[in-house]
Amino acid sequence: MVFTFSNIREILTMKLVGTEILSELGRNIYAVRFIGKLEDMREERSKIILTISDDKNKIQAVFLPRLAFGGANFEVKLQQGKVYVFYAHLEPQSKLCYIDFFAELDKQSQLRFLLGMFRTYFRLAFMGDKLAKS
Numbered sequence: 001m002v003f004t005f006s007n008i009r010e011i012l013t014m015k016l017v018g019t020e021i022l023s024e025l026g027r028n029i030y031a032v033r034f035i036g037k038l039e040d041m042r043e044e045r046s047k048i049i050l051t052i053s054d055d056k057n058k059i060q061a062v063f064l065p066r067l068a069f070g071g072a073n074f075e076v077k078l079q080q081g082k083v084y085v086f087y088a089h090l091e092p093q094s095k096l097c098y099i100d101f102f103a104e105l106d107k108q109s110q111l112r113f114l115l116g117m118f119r120t121y122f123r124l125a126f127m128g129d130k131l132a133k134s
Helices: 107-127 129-133
Strands: 015-017 020-022 031-044 047-053 058-063 083-091 096-104
Touching (some): 031 107, 083 107
Parallel strands (some): 058 096
Antiparallel strands (some): 015 020, 031 047, 031 083, 047 058, 083 096
């Protein structure tokens, strides 16, 4: 699965169009990666509800640790206030963001992410619908 570079603002605009999940930019954003600061984390039964922000926008996300790579033995090492790259898939009917996995952000991975995001939006701005359809 290819995770599209995105941001919280674009994720909040998701809607189901036919069989695709599209953003207001017309991009298919079923599987996304985005940077966010973990604001809050609470456990409910077998899931963890995360509140993630980018200083301007907030999103509620669901993480299911038992479905993570380590299964039932997976240890959640998220800390409030830290910045992560979240890899997620979206459910537009109920406006949910399901976190598949995450990685703590260091300077090098942040630079890689921002470069990928810049390339994505640059191509969208100058190639228009060609990128949105691919």
